[in-house]
Amino acid sequence: EDSAKNGKVTSAGMYFLGFPVYRLDQTMNSIAAAKDPDTSFFKKLDGFQPCELTELKAGTHTFAVYGDNFFKSANYTIEVLCAAPFSEEKENLRNVEAQILSKRAEISKFESEYREVLAQFTEMTSRYAHEMQTIDELLKQRNEIHATYTVVPLKRSNSSKGRSKTSSKESKEDGEAREKRSTRERPRKKKWYNLHLRVDKRKAC
Template identity: 85%
Template sequence: MYQRYHPDKNANDPKAADMFKEVTFSYNILSDPDKRRQYDSAGFEAVESDNQELELDLSSLGAVNTMFAALFSKLGVPIKTTVSASVLEEALNGLVTIRPLPLGHYVSKRVEKQCAHFYSVTITEEEARAGFVCRVQSSDKSKFKLLYFDQEDNGGLSLALQEDSAKTGKVTSAGMFFLGFPVYRLDQTMNSIAAAKDPDTSFFRKLDGFQPCELNELKAGTHVFAVYGDNFFKSANYTIEALCAAPFSEEKENLRSIEAQILSKRAEISKFEAEYREVLAQFSEMTSRYAHEIQSIDELLKHRNEIHASYTITPFKRSTSKSRSKSSSKENKEDGQTREKRSTRDRPKKKKWYNIHLRVDKRKAC
């Protein structure tokens, strides 16, 4: 199976990617006892929620299954992964190390796969009103997650938000924007199965994953973020920075404006899809009719030619006529050669002048 769906043999192959989706969905059911019971009782429909969205905990997979998932990720299949249960448990029990991250500074580190680095950021009332941004990027395009945790009364941390890294130019990046107004995030994996089966759907569903973030502002105090290594086999290099949005007033307005345009475009595309599907159906109908009319015309003309050909007494045989013409021309040629020979034989022979016997009378003077 690995050879059959290996990326070297299936680069950018939507069928291979779709096959992986189905196989991994089945694996997701079999590996989850609750979903397995639902499947045993009612089949796939019982566990077919959320468009078969897949979320794999890589830390719980064996080496073979991890390699299997990595191969299809290389094919371009958007695979959703969850944060390791051990990391979440340690955070909930308050057993993680938290490093301070001052506003206006950045930290560059390397985090191991399926591990997390935790950072605390403290903001004032004024900074909270102005807005706050936490961004992470990786220059070597490592995969990671940016996490935000709520602080529990017992001192533990519970996961509240997460943002998967995405390729943006020459880096992978993720960010959380708490600016006091709704900010949106784009989920690239939404409707990925439907998009793989219908190329047009990948366009019309492109903005379906554009959804508002759960939080749009933070209160004054200390907040905890984390960078989680989401690579399959290797660690992730990253740079994290925390910024007050006060110096970025123009960027705030630009963000608000561009996201409003995206929402408007999503509504516009939704209406356009209905028109497009209708026109496409008409085009398919016209194309089918065009092919039918071409065939119908050809058959009518053929029938007409057959009727024309029926107006004759003797069937016209081109091959016989050719042979007759060839034989007659040959006979004419042979007759011409015979007549020429006969005329040559019947013609009297001329005596040559040097064979003529001249009589000379020597008695008469010349």
Template identity: 85%
Template sequence: MPGHRSKSEKHDDGEKQLRRDPYEVLGVSRNSMDQEIKTAYRKMALKYHPDKNANDPKAADMFKEVTFSYNILSDPDKRRQYDSAGFEAVESDNQELELDLSSLGAVNTMFAALFSKLGVPIKTTVSASVLEEALNGLVTIRPLPLGHYVSKRVEKQCAHFYSVTITEEEARAGFVCRVLSSDKSKFKLLYFDQEDNGGLSLALQEDSAKTGKITTAGMYFLGFPVYRLDQTMNSIAAKDPDTSFFRKLDGFQPCELNELKAGTHVFAVYGDNFFKSANYTIEALCAAPLSEEKENLRSIEAQILSKRAEISKFEAEYREVLAQFSEMTSRYAHEIQSIDELLKHRNEIHASYTITPFKRSTSKSRSKSSSKENKEDGQTREKRSTRDRPKKKKWYNLHLRVDKRKAC
């Protein structure tokens, strides 16, 4: 397949180089299964890892190219987008990073740890030195009997290996391997395939996740498809509650293996902390006594798959109704504002025609009536004063009594 032209094209001597086809980089066919792609990636990543190729810029470039190619082909959505439209469909600023922190210096390790605490989904890979030692058969493997648990402390970027032996009957009944950390340490639970030369190659990997007050990781081989939930798939969309809700079950994907054959199997606990060792407890269990739990798990995972399909259909309906609701809310606010403005204008008109003239005429009438009343009151008081004033007797009006019997 011809290489697709990328947005981030490199310029070398003025000529543009095309990014190579991810299938070509990993040496797999376009119809390869997920496990084939994963196996090819791990072999090439181990081959070109910076720990093994110090001061080799070509190996460093190959390691980056291999990692970039695997990031596309290991994600079903990105793989489908690439198959249909090439690199343009899968490249974005929010693309997840996959880093091997064991190859970083102290400053860069702190930088990566800071981004991890801030919620940036930085995936980590197992140290190349650990994988190389396992591939060369140079690791110490401790036996882990079924039904027993072991508590240990593993240093950062180091691993403890355990072997578990199961019979045919136990393999048919199902098998579970679980690890927990009561102090919330960060770790990985690993499962290795045994190579013909006696070495071990990494086949499965589960990152620890917080469950209440502890961190846990588990692998379940129960004879029927079991699923794992990748929390990082929707972590970027966590800022948008709606998108986060509808993408919450996108990371619910089937595990690569769902049963183990009788024989000896190797697991490991890898210390994935940035700065400190990890305390853990590992336990291997036969699922024969847990038949009820097996059926409950099968039932609940079937319900989750059904709910995922239901939510996918519900999203389209929700988006449509939400758009209508937003439109109606906008219109509602506009209508409220329009009504308030009309009522305000109406009140202003009422005020100009009734309240102001009424006050003016009332004040004039009051002033006229008050002056008239004052005048009338004055006249009344004048009349009353005239009427009530006693009449003065004049001297010529004096009544003189004369006795007619006496002679003058």
């Protein structure tokens, strides 16, 4: 497997177990996590890839270790373990890695289902907010219509005053016209000098 930082040292392992083993690359998951948490979850096992297979045959083998610090010599330790005493651990590792591969395929299928349901949920949430706003607007319009039955608008009040003033003025003018008409219809009194008086000359006044 590739070397990885482990505390203050860098370590790498080589496994000769007689069956394929896998390594987990966290780089892909880190890039996905920076974009979207959901994507990070679904891509978490994408870095689970098989290691390079090399058959270890009987004989003499040479292992080389190199350091990337050109100003200082590399200090290293090589640890060699025989896998024979760890037969149970070998089977457990093999079973677990098989389950991880199965889970990776299952998660890939689950992602498409999750995205579909998430899109429906987002649509329903948007519709919920829209319907709530529509209901509030309808109730507001209803309250405004009810208010017109109890509250007289200011403009109507002014127009009614104007109409009352106009009607009172018209009634006043009508009354004056009637008074003039009644005055005209009264019989005129004859002036006293228009009366024809007869005086009997035989009788003394």
